[in-house]
Amino acid sequence: MEQALLVSNVLLWIAVLALGAIVFALVRQIGVLYERVAPAGALMLAGGPKVGEAAPHFALDDVLGRAVALGGADAEGRSTLLLWVSPTCPVCKTLLPVAKSLAAREARRARLVFASDGNAEDHLAFVRAHALDAYPYVVSTDLGLAHQVGKLPHAVLIDAAGIVRAKGLVNSREHLESLFEAMDQGVASIQEFVARSGGSR
Numbered sequence: 001m002e003q004a005l006l007v008s009n010v011l012l013w014i015a016v017l018a019l020g021a022i023v024f025a026l027v028r029q030i031g032v033l034y035e036r037v038a039p040a041g042a043l044m045l046a047g048g049p050k051v052g053e054a055a056p057h058f059a060l061d062d063v064l065g066r067a068v069a070l071g072g073a074d075a076e077g078r079s080t081l082l083l084w085v086s087p088t089c090p091v092c093k094t095l096l097p098v099a100k101s102l103a104a105r106e107a108r109r110a111r112l113v114f115a116s117d118g119n120a121e122d123h124l125a126f127v128r129a130h131a132l133d134a135y136p137y138v139v140s141t142d143l144g145l146a147h148q149v150g151k152l153p154h155a156v157l158i159d160a161a162g163i164v165r166a167k168g169l170v171n172s173r174e175h176l177e178s179l180f181e182a183m184d185q186g187v188a189s190i191q192e193f194v195a196r197s198g199g200s201r
Contacts, residue, residue: 047148048156051166051188055158056146060138063124068113068136070143072162079110079165081179084144084154086116087126091171092153096130098173103135106180110157117141157183 049055057071070080083099085092103112114137116123123139126132147156147167156167157179166179166189182189 047150048167049147049164051164053164055156055162055164056143057162058138058140058143058146060140060143062136062138063120063127064133064137066136068138070113070138071158074111074160074162076111077160078108079160079183080158081106081110081112081176082115082147082156082158083112083170084115084149084152086118086152087122089152093130095153095170095172095176096132098176100132100135102173102176102180110180111136113138115140115143117144155179159183 055071058069060068060070062068069075070082074080081099081103083095085096099112103110112135114127114132114135116137116139118139120139123137127137147154151169153170154168155170155176157165159165165183168175168179168189170176170179178189
């Protein structure tokens, strides 16, 4: 009886040690994968002004009748996050709280401007339904054409001097934040930053 108990204890300890070794190996592999997986930034498309070029100038009125200047030097010395959305875009609706949260965090150095095209009345109802009154919301087909916006949600980050610093399709907080990170790092996109960092190792 005692011998059987001793054998079972030995076998249990062997199993525990084996499991510990497996867990250690898995933790190590997760660390390796974490280093290899690049951060996902906004998907930059080819159309519109390129990063490093001046953004086109527009003087528009938003859906609430407020004057909105886009492009050129900003009078307050702030960047502009221009975000195209639509009342019929489900992803856009889920991104609104994220955009407002990011705008609050970056308020000292950037302003958030929503943009779209179509019927102004529909957009006014959208603004009221989602409490977007605090942000300029412009409806302009010409603005979308100038930036060659084809898919939504789409964002362009313009610096205080009126230069496009980052742009692309944005579906999450990570994508929106990647625009500011790209501007801070002086690159066109996070993907470019990762490629440069990898090449310098």
